[in-house]
Amino acid sequence: xxADRRQGTVSLLVPFGWAVVTLLAAxxxxxxxxxxxxxxxxxxxxxxxxxxxxxxxxxxGPGSQLLFISLHGRGxxxxxxxxxxxxxxxxxxxxxxxxxxxxxxxxxESIPPVIWNNRFLxxxxxxTVAGLQAAFDRRxxxxxxxxxxxxxxxxxxxxxxxxxxxxxxxxxxxxxxDAAWIDASEGVAYQIAxxxxxxxxxxxxxxxVELIRATARKLGDDNVDIHGMGAYGVGLQTVIxxxxxxxxxxxxxxxxxxxxxxxxxxxLVILGAVxxxxxxxxxxAVVTLLFGTVHGITLAFGFTLFGVAIDYPLHLxxxxxxxxxxRAIDAIWPTLRLGAxxxxxxxxxxxxxxxxxxxxxxxxxxxxxxxxxxxxxxLLPMLMRQQDATAHAAxxxxxxxxxxxxxxxxxxxxxxxxxxxxxQGSIWTNDLSSLTPLSPDILxxxxxxxxxxxxxxxxxxVSLRSESEEQALRRTEYLQTxxxxxxxxxxxxxxxxxxxxxxxxxxxxRRREQxxxxxxxxxxxxxxxxxxxxxxxxxxxxxxxSKAAKKARPxxxxxxxxxxxxxxxxxxxxxxxxxxxxxxxxxxxxxPDRLSEWLSRQVPDATLVDLKAxxxxxxxxxxxxIHVVLFVxxxxxxxxxxxxxxxxxxxxxxxGTLASAIVMTVALNALVLDDLSIFNLIALVLVAGLGLDYAxxxxxxxxxxxxxxxxxxxxxVCAASTLVAFCILAVSSVPILASLGITVASGVLLNFLLxxxxxxxxxx
Amino acid sequence: MKTALLTALLLLASVARADDLLRVVEILDGIETPRDEPxxxxxxxxxxxxxxxxxxxxxxxxxxxxVLAKSIDRPFRESVLITGERMELExxxxxRRVSLDKRAGVKVFYxxxxxxLNGDAHALLELFDxxxxxxxxxxxxxxxxxxxxxxxxxxxxxxxxxxxQVLTVHTxxxxxxxxxxxxxxxxx
Numbered sequence: 001x002x003a004d005r006r007q008g009t010v011s012l013l014v015p016f017g018w019a020v021v022t023l024l025a026a027x028x029x030x031x032x033x034x035x036x037x038x039x040x041x042x043x044x045x046x047x048x049x050x051x052x053x054x055x056x057x058x059x060x061g062p063g064s065q066l067l068f069i070s071l072h073g074r075g076x077x078x079x080x081x082x083x084x085x086x087x088x089x090x091x092x093x094x095x096x097x098x099x100x101x102x103x104x105x106x107x108x109e110s111i112p113p114v115i116w117n118n119r120f121l122x123x124x125x126x127x128t129v130a131g132l133q134a135a136f137d138r139r140x141x142x143x144x145x146x147x148x149x150x151x152x153x154x155x156x157x158x159x160x161x162x163x164x165x166x167x168x169x170x171x172x173x174x175x176x177x178d179a180a181w182i183d184a185s186e187g188v189a190y191q192i193a194x195x196x197x198x199x200x201x202x203x204x205x206x207x208x209v210e211l212i213r214a215t216a217r218k219l220g221d222d223n224v225d226i227h228g229m230g231a232y233g234v235g236l237q238t239v240i241x242x243x244x245x246x247x248x249x250x251x252x253x254x255x256x257x258x259x260x261x262x263x264x265x266x267x268l269v270i271l272g273a274v275x276x277x278x279x280x281x282x283x284x285a286v287v288t289l290l291f292g293t294v295h296g297i298t299l300a301f302g303f304t305l306f307g308v309a310i311d312y313p314l315h316l317x318x319x320x321x322x323x324x325x326x327r328a329i330d331a332i333w334p335t336l337r338l339g340a341x342x343x344x345x346x347x348x349x350x351x352x353x354x355x356x357x358x359x360x361x362x363x364x365x366x367x368x369x370x371x372x373x374x375x376x377x378x379l380l381p382m383l384m385r386q387q388d389a390t391a392h393a394a395x396x397x398x399x400x401x402x403x404x405x406x407x408x409x410x411x412x413x414x415x416x417x418x419x420x421x422x423x424q425g426s427i428w429t430n431d432l433s434s435l436t437p438l439s440p441d442i443l444x445x446x447x448x449x450x451x452x453x454x455x456x457x458x459x460x461x462v463s464l465r466s467e468s469e470e471q472a473l474r475r476t477e478y479l480q481t482x483x484x485x486x487x488x489x490x491x492x493x494x495x496x497x498x499x500x501x502x503x504x505x506x507x508x509x510r511r512r513e514q515x516x517x518x519x520x521x522x523x524x525x526x527x528x529x530x531x532x533x534x535x536x537x538x539x540x541x542x543x544x545x546s547k548a549a550k551k552a553r554p555x556x557x558x559x560x561x562x563x564x565x566x567x568x569x570x571x572x573x574x575x576x577x578x579x580x581x582x583x584x585x586x587x588x589x590x591x592p593d594r595l596s597e598w599l600s601r602q603v604p605d606a607t608l609v610d611l612k613a614x615x616x617x618x619x620x621x622x623x624x625x626i627h628v629v630l631f632v633x634x635x636x637x638x639x640x641x642x643x644x645x646x647x648x649x650x651x652x653x654x655x656g657t658l659a660s661a662i663v664m665t666v667a668l669n670a671l672v673l674d675d676l677s678i679f680n681l682i683a684l685v686l687v688a689g690l691g692l693d694y695a696x697x698x699x700x701x702x703x704x705x706x707x708x709x710x711x712x713x714x715x716x717v718c719a720a721s722t723l724v725a726f727c728i729l730a731v732s733s734v735p736i737l738a739s740l741g742i743t744v745a746s747g748v749l750l751n752f753l754l755x756x757x758x759x760x761x762x763x764x
Numbered sequence: 765m766k767t768a769l770l771t772a773l774l775l776l777a778s779v780a781r782a783d784d785l786l787r788v789v790e791i792l793d794g795i796e797t798p799r800d801e802p803x804x805x806x807x808x809x810x811x812x813x814x815x816x817x818x819x820x821x822x823x824x825x826x827x828x829x830x831v832l833a834k835s836i837d838r839p840f841r842e843s844v845l846i847t848g849e850r851m852e853l854e855x856x857x858x859x860r861r862v863s864l865d866k867r868a869g870v871k872v873f874y875x876x877x878x879x880x881l882n883g884d885a886h887a888l889l890e891l892f893d894x895x896x897x898x899x900x901x902x903x904x905x906x907x908x909x910x911x912x913x914x915x916x917x918x919x920x921x922x923x924x925x926x927x928x929q930v931l932t933v934h935t936x937x938x939x940x941x942x943x944x945x946x947x948x949x950x951x952x
Contacts, residue, residue, distance in 0.1 A: 143813070144820050145851075145853055146870075147870075148937060535812075535814055536815070538813045
C-alpha cells in the first residue's frame with residue numbers, strides 16, 4: 001500500500017517537476033529573448049592589427065551605412081523627375097545624413113555651418129597679393145557665367161572658395177560620370193543614401209528600408225532595389241525567419257509521417273516531441289539568460305544540432321514495442337547516456353570555439369540534448385501506456401551477447417575518404433563572406449555597385465595609430481601629403497582623410513597666424529583688385545570673417561556632432577580606449593602591393609590594411625582553432641568511450657565507424673559544394689553526434705534476437721527521420737542552411753550505412 | 765488653323781492683349797536662327813560686387829537638339845554648355861556640372877531663348893507674360909516669368925531685334941544685377 005502510494009506520488013511529482021521547468025523556461029524566453037542578425041556575431045576575436053581593424057570597421061566602417069538604391073522608370077525625363085522627387089522625400093524623412101542622385105551641386109546652403117564657419121582654418125590659403133589676385137581672377141570668371149544674389153554673397157564672403165573646395169574634396173562620389181546615375185536604356189536611376197542608423201541596428205534599418213520602399217511605391221516603382229549592409233541585414237532577417245518557419249514546418253510534417261509509418265500510433269509521435277520541446281525551451285532559456293541577445297542563426301542552427309535528441313525517444317519507443325517502457329528505458333539507458341554524453345562533449349567544444357555565435361550555438365544544443373535525454377529517461381516511460389507495446393517478449397535475464405562487428409566496411413571507407421580528401425587539396429574557404437548568410441550573388445552586386453558609383457574601396461584602407469589625439473592628427477596630415485604624392489604618382493585616384501576637415505591644432509594655429517590683420521588684408525585686397533571691376537567694399541564680409549577666424553577657438557571632433565559630417569569623422573577617426581586611430585579611405589587603388597611597399601618607405605607608421613586578407617587570416621585562424629577544439633573533443637569522447645566500453649573490438653569499431661563516416665562526408669561535401677565553411681564544420685559535429693548514437697546502439701551487446709531487431713528498427717527510424725528533415729533543409733534558398741542540410745543528410749546516410757553494414761544481427 | 769492656335773494662345777495668355785499676341789507670333793515667325801553656327805556676341809554683366817559691368821566677347825551656338833553652347837574668348841577663356849536641366853562649365857580642362865534646379869536665373873534665360881529661337885510662341889506664353897513694343901524698325905519683347913518663384917531669380921527678360929534678327933537679350937535680376945547679350949547683326 002505504502003509503496004504504491006509512494007509510487008503514485010513520484011509518478012505525479014515527475015511530470016509536475018518537468019511542467020514547472022518548462023513553464024519557467026518559456027517565461028524566461030518570453031520576457032527576455034532578444035534576437036539579432038548582426039553579421040559579426042559569428043566572427044572570432046581578432047589577433048593581429050589588421051584583423052582588429054577589420055573587426056572595428058565591420059558594420060560601422062566608411063561605406064557601411066551607404067544604401068545603393070536602383071529606382072525604375074521609363075525614359076530619361078521620367079527617371080530624372082522620379083529621382084528628384086525620391087531624393088527630396090528621403091532628405092525630408094530625416095533618416096539619412098546624405099542622399100545623392102547625381103543632380104546635386106555644392107551651394108552656399110549645402111555647406112554645413114561647421115565648414116563654413118571654419119573655412120579659413122580648413123584650407124591652405126595664399127593670403128599674399130598674388131594669391132588674392134589669382135582668386136579674384138577666378139571669381140570674375142565665375143561671374144561671367146553665373147549670376148544671382150547667392151553667388152555674389154558667396155564670392156563676397158569667401159573669394160578663395162575655400163568652403164567649396166573643402167566640400168568638393170569630401171564628396172562621396174565626385175569621380176562619377178554623370179551618365180552613371182541615370183541609365184535610360186535599362187530604365188534605372190541610381191541613388192546613394194547614407195542612413196543615420198548604423199548598419200547593425202536592425203530595427204532602425206528596417207524602418208529605413210521600409211521608408212525607401214514606401215517612397216518608391218508612391219512614385220510608381222514597386223520594385224525598387226536596395227543594396228548595402230543595412231538592407232541585407234533586414235532582408236536576411238525576413239528570409240531567415242520565413243525560411244526557418246517554412247522549412248521547420250515541412251521537416252516536422254516529414255518526421256511525423258516517418259514516425260507514424262514506423263509506430264502507427266499518433267500518441268507516440270506526440271510523446272516523442274515532449275523531450276524535444278522541453279530540451280529546446282530549456283536550452284534557449286539558458287542561452288537567453290547567459291547571453292541576452294540571441295542570433296537568428298543560433299536559433300536555426302541550434303535547434304538543428306539539438307535535433308539529434310529526437311533519437312532518444314525513438315530508441316525507447318522501438319525497444320518498448322516488446323517490453324514495458326520502464327524496462328525498455330533501463331535496458332537502453334547505459335547506451336543512451338553514453339551516446340548523449342559524448343554528443344554533449346562535442347557540443348560544448350563548439351561553445352568554446354571562439355565567437356559569441358558559436359558559444360550560444362554550442363550552449364543551446366548541449367543543454368538541449370542533456371535535458372531531452374533526462375526527460376526521455378524520467379518522463380516518457382510514465383506517459384507511455386502498456387498498449388504502446390505491440391507485443392510482449394518474455395522478460396529475459398539471460399546473459400547479453402556481443403554483436404558480431406565487421407571492420408572491413410569502415411576501414412575501406414576511411415581509406416577511400418582520406419584518399420579523396422587528400423586528392424582534393426584545399427577544401428576549406430577562407431572567404432569571410434562564407435560566414436555571412438548572404439548569397440554570393442548579392443555580395444558580387446554590392447561590390448559592382450560600389451565601384452560603379454564611386455564609393456570608396458571597402459577592401460583597402462590605410463590605418464594609423466598614435467598615442468594622442470593631436471599626434472594622430474599630425475601623422476594623418478603627413479599621410480595626407482604623402483597620399484597626395486601617391487595620387488600624382490598614379491598609385492591611387494583619390495583619398496579621404498579626417499584631416500581634410502579636422503586639421504591638427506598645430507596646422508590650425510599655423511593657418512590662423514597666416515591670416516593677415518584687417519588693415520593688411522584691406523591693403524592687399526586693394527592691390528590685388530586694382531584694374532578689376534570689383535566695387536569698393538565688395539569684400540567687407542570676407543574681411544570680417546577673416547578677423548573672426550583669427551580669434552576663433554580650435555575646431556575639434558566634437559564640433560562635427562549632429563552635423564552631416566559626423567559619420568565621416570566617426571568612420572575616419574576614432575579612440576579605442578587606449579589609442580587614437582585614423583583611417584584613410586582610397587579611391588581607384590590599382591596596385592595594393594606597390595602602394596603598400598611605397599607607404600612602408602614614405603610613412604612607416606601607416607599600414608595598408610587589406611580587409612579581405614585580414615578576414616581570410618581571421619577565418620583561417622578561426623578554423624584552426626575549431627579544428628583543435630574538435631580534436632580535443634574527439635580525444636575526450638574516445639577517453640569516455642574507453643572508460644565505458646573498455647579496450648577491445650567494440651571501441652575500435654565505434655571510433656572507426658565514426659571517423660570513416662566523418663572523413664567520407666568531408667570528401668563527398670567537398671566534391672558537391674564549392675568550398676566548405678566553418679558552418680559545414682559545425683554540421684559535421686552533428687554528424688558525429690548522430691554517428692556515435694547509431695554506432696553505440698548497433699554495437700551494444702544484445703540479450704536476444706528481439707532486442708537486436710528493436711535496435712535496428714530504432715536506428716532505421718532515427719536515420720530516416722533525420723534524413724528527411726535535412727533533405728528539406730538542403731533545398732533551402734539560404735545558402736548556409738542548404739549547405740548545412742547537404743552535409744548532415746549525407747553524413748547521416750553514411751553513418752547509417754556504415755553502422756548497418758558493419759554489424760550482423762543475432763539470429764534467433 | 766491659325767485661329768485655333770491663336771485661341772489656344774489667348775487662353776494661355778489671359779493677361780496679354782490680343783494685338784500683343786498677334787505681334788508675338790509674327791515676331792517669332794520671322795526670327796531666323798542659324799543652327800550649329802557660332803554667332804559672335806558681346807555681353808555686359810553687372811553684379812552687386814562690381815563697380816562697372818564685366819564685358820565679355822565670345823560666340824554662342826544653338827544645336828538642333830536644343831543645347832546652347834557659349835564660349836567666352838576675352839578677357840579670359842571659359843565655356844559653358846546649357847541643356848534643359850543642367851549646365852557644364854569648363855575651366856582649366858576640368859568640367860563642372862551645375863544643376864539648373866538651383867540656378868533658376870540661367871534656367872529662365874535658357875527657356876526664353878529656346879522658345880524664341882524655336883519660334884515656339886506656345887512655350888513662351890506658357891512661361892512668361894509677354895508684352896511687345898515697336899519703335900521705328902525695331903521690335904522689343906518684354907518677358908516676365910509667370911511663376912512667383914522664378915521672379916525671385918529673374919525679374920524680366922527684354923529681347924529686342926530688327927526684322928528676322930535678335931539684337932540684344934537683357935536680363936534683369938532682383939537686387940540690381942543684370943546681363944545684356946548683344947549679337948552682331950549678320951550682314952545680308
